[in-house]
Amino acid sequence: MAAKIILHIDFDSFFASVEQQYRPEVRNKPIGVTAANSRTCIIASSREAKRLGIKTGTRSYEALKICPGLVLVPADFNKYFDVSKKFLDICKDYSPFTELFSIDEVFMDVTLTAGLFGGTSSLIKTMKERIKDEIGEYITASFGISHNKLLAKLASGLNKPNARLQTPKRSDGGQGFFEIKQEDIVKIYQMAKLTDICGIGERIRRRLADIGINTLIQLRNASLELLVKEFGNVEGHFLKSVGLGIDESRVIPYTQPQEVKSVGRSYCLPKNEPSKKIVLQNLYELCEEVGIKLRRLGKKGKTIGLGLNGSSYIKARKTFRDYADSGSQIYNLIFPLIEEDFKNQKYVRQIHIWVSGLEDKQRLTLPLFDFEEKKDKIVSTIDKINNKFGDHTIRSGFLLYADKLTTAPNGYLADRYERSKLAESEPAHYK
Ligand SMILES: [Mg+2]
Numbered sequence: 544m545a546a547k548i549i550l551h552i553d554f555d556s557f558f559a560s561v562e563q564q565y566r567p568e569v570r571n572k573p574i575g576v577t578a579a580n581s582r583t584c585i586i587a588s589s590r591e592a593k594r595l596g597i598k599t600g601t602r603s604y605e606a607l608k609i610c611p612g613l614v615l616v617p618a619d620f621n622k623y624f625d626v627s628k629k630f631l632d633i634c635k636d637y638s639p640f641t642e643l644f645s646i647d648e649v650f651m652d653v654t655l656t657a658g659l660f661g662g663t664s665s666l667i668k669t670m671k672e673r674i675k676d677e678i679g680e681y682i683t684a685s686f687g688i689s690h691n692k693l694l695a696k697l698a699s700g701l702n703k704p705n706a707r708l709q710t711p712k713r714s715d716g717g718q719g720f721f722e723i724k725q726e727d728i729v730k731i732y733q734m735a736k737l738t739d740i741c742g743i744g745e746r747i748r749r750r751l752a753d754i755g756i757n758t759l760i761q762l763r764n765a766s767l768e769l770l771v772k773e774f775g776n777v778e779g780h781f782l783k784s785v786g787l788g789i790d791e792s793r794v795i796p797y798t799q800p801q802e803v804k805s806v807g808r809s810y811c812l813p814k815n816e817p818s819k820k821i822v823l824q825n826l827y828e829l830c831e832e833v834g835i836k837l838r839r840l841g842k843k844g845k846t847i848g849l850g851l852n853g854s855s856y857i858k859a860r861k862t863f864r865d866y867a868d869s870g871s872q873i874y875n876l877i878f879p880l881i882e883e884d885f886k887n888q889k890y891v892r893q894i895h896i897w898v899s900g901l902e903d904k905q906r907l908t909l910p911l912f913d914f915e916e917k918k919d920k921i922v923s924t925i926d927k928i929n930n931k932f933g934d935h936t937i938r939s940g941f942l943l944y945a946d947k948l949t950t951a952p953n954g955y956l957a958d959r960y961e962r963s964k965l966a967e968s969e970p971a972h973y974k
Contacts, residue, residue: 546725548663549794550651551687551695552634552670555704557647559589561626562616564679573597574614575606581813582615590704623647626678631797633673637666643797650692652794663688667720686720693790694723696741697731728788732759740785747782750774762786806836806844807897815853815890822851822891826878829896831870837898843868843907846900847877853891857884862900866907873898 554560558576563569573592575585585592585601592613597606606613627646634641637660640652653666660666667686674684687698702721723731737743737751737759754773756762763786771779784790808829816822826849837843843866850858859880867873873896 545654546690547652547654548657549689549692549695550653550663550667551644551692551699552649552651552684553687553696553699553703554630554647554682554684556587556590556593557682558587558618558623559592559616560682561623562619563589564681565622566616569614569616570681572614573610573612574616575601575603576616576618577603578813579617579619582617583813585615586618620646626682629678630674633670633677635798637670639798640794640796642794649797650695650794664720671719683719688720688722690725691788691790692792692794693741693785694728694788697735697739698723700739700741701731701735725788729760729763732763732788735759737762742781743785747774747778751782759786763788803840803842803901805897805899805901806833806840806842807848807895808832808836809893809895811893812891815892817890819885822885822894823878826851826894826896827870827874829894830874833873833896833898834868834870837868837901840901841904842901843904844898844901846898847873848895848897848899849877849881850893850895851881851885851888851891852893852895854889855884855887857881857888866902867898868904 559574562574562576563572569589571591572589573595574589575592575597576587577584578586582603585597585599585603585606587599588597588601588606592606592610595610597609597613603615623646627643631641631643631649634649634651638651638653638656642650644650653663657663657666660669667688671684671686674682683704685699685702685704687695687700687702689695689698698721702719737748737757738745740759743751750773751757751762754765754769756765762782765783765786767779767783770782773779774782810825810829812822812825816825845864845866846860846862847867848858848860850856859877861877861880863876865872865876867876877896
C-alpha cells in the first residue's frame with residue numbers, strides 16, 4: 544500500500560496573530576496575550592515579542608522590563624474559537640479526514656484527496672491562499688508533511704518562523720511547508736531535540752537523561768527492553784516507536800461523534816490564594832460550569848473528582864449512588880470529603896473538578912419525588928436564561944461577590960465538549 548500523506552497544520556503565534564489581525568494598530572508590534580482575569584503572566588506572545596525572548600509563561604513584569612513598549616492584551620477565546628472554526632471550514636473542503644488537535648492545530652489525511660487538487664504542494668498553496676483571503680493576511684500557519692502524524696507534527700514544528708533550528712533546506716522552495724520522508728528520518732533526528740517530539744516533555748526528557756539518552760538518535764538505538772523497564776509498557780513502547788519514527792494512529796475526523804466520557808474544569812488562581820472564602824467561591828463556580836456543560840450534553844454523572852493544589856495537594860474521587868448534573872449537587876457531594884484537609888491548607892493555587900461515569904439523562908429513571916423534579920425545573924429555567932444572556936447571569940447567592948468567570952473554551956479544547964460543539968455546528972451532510 545502506498546504511504547499515507549498526513550499534513551499537520553499549526554498556526555504561528557496563534558492568539559497574538561488573531562489579535563493583530565483584528566486590531567491593525569498592534570500589528571508589527573510586540574504584544575503579549577494575558578489571561579482574561581489576570582495580567583500577571585503572558586500566555587501567548589507575538590512573533591515580535593518572541594524575538595525579544597518573551598514567551599509563554601513569562602511574567603508580565605519581567606516582559607515589561609525586557610520591552611517597556613509591550614502591549615498587553617487580555618485573551619478572548621471566543622474570538623480564537625471563531626477563527627478555528629473558519630479554519631476547519633476550509634480544511635474540510637480538502638479532506639473529510641481532518642482532526643482538530645488543539646484550538647490552532649489540525650491533522651489532515653489527504654492520501655485520497657491530494658490528487659484531486661493537483662498534488663500535496665498545490666493543495667497546500669490553495670489552502671494558504673484561502674487562509675489569507677478568508678481568515679486574514681496576518682494569520683499564518685506552518686505546514687508539515689509526512690507519512691504519519693508523529694513526523695508530520697515534527698515537520699511543522701521544525702518549520703516555524705521562529706524555529707530554534709532552521710530546517711536545512713526548506714523542501715518546498717519557499718512555499719512554507721516542510722516534508723519528512725522515510726529516508727530523511729536519521730538526518731532529521733540528528734538535528735532535532737528530544738523535546739521537539741510531541742509527547743516528550745521536560746519530565747520524560749529528564750528521565751531519559753538519567754538512563755543516558757540525550758538525543759533522538761540515542762533513543763532510536765535504545766532497546767525496547769530498557770525503555771519498558773524504565774517507563775513501563777505503554778510509555779516504553781511509545782518511546783521506542785518515536786525512536787523509529789513509527790506512528791500508526793489514525794487521523795480521527797472531528798465530525799465523528801465523540802463519546803464524551805468526562806467533563807471537567809481546571810482553573811489556576813491568579814495568586815497563591817490564602818482566603819478560604821475565595822477558594823470556595825471559585826470551586827463553586829467551577830462546579831456550576833461543569834453542571835452547565837453536563838446539561839448541555841444531556842448527561843448526568845456519578846463519579847466526581849476534585850483536586851486542590853497549593854501548600855499541599857488535596858484530592859478526592861468517589862462514585863456516588865445518585866447521578867448529578869447541577870453545580871450545587873456536585874459541590875455538595877464532593878466537598879465534604881476534603882473539608883477537614885482543606886481547613887489545614889494554607890493556600891490554594893489550582894482547582895480541578897471533573898465528573899465522569901456519565902449517562903444520558905433520558906436513560907436515567909425519572910425523579911422519584913416532586914421536589915427533585917422541581918429542582919430540575921429551576922435548573923433548566925436558569926439554563927434558559929443563561930443561554931440567552933450569557934453564562935452565569937443568574938448565579939448562586941454565594942457567588943455574588945466573586946469574580947465572574949466565563950465558560951469560555953480554553954486554548955487546548957481540553958475536554959471533548961468544545962470539540963463536540965464544533966462538530967455540531969457543521970452542515971448536516973458532513974455528519
Ligand atoms: Mg500554534
